[in-house]
Amino acid sequence: MAVKILIKRMVPASRARDLMPLFRRLRNLAMDQPGYISGETLERIDRPGEYLVISTWQSMDFWRNWVVSKERAEIQNAIDAKLGDETTYEIYNYG
Secondary structure, eight states: OOEEEEEEEEOOHHHHHHHHHHHHHHHHHHHTSTTEEEEEEEEOSSSTTEEEEEEEESOHHHHHHHHTOHHHHHHHHHHHHHHTSOOEEEEEEOO
16 A cells, blocks of 8 residues: 655755755655655745655555665765754555
């Protein structure tokens, strides 16, 4: 069963330039992963710097394999270090 992953980040304007290449790299790598269906990035209108990534995967197992991969973890750790905060994740399936 397909799952949707909501990934939330607060990106201070002072850090956006440093972070955007890491976000693009993460997205490009995700698109090549088994089970990846789609993804989109939204910026909240009433809170500049708040981003929501909606990532769709064929199953929880495919998402889990990606999220624990060494390659992804290295990039995610670099993102969180630059943000000074942890990225949050929410996982949903179709009801």
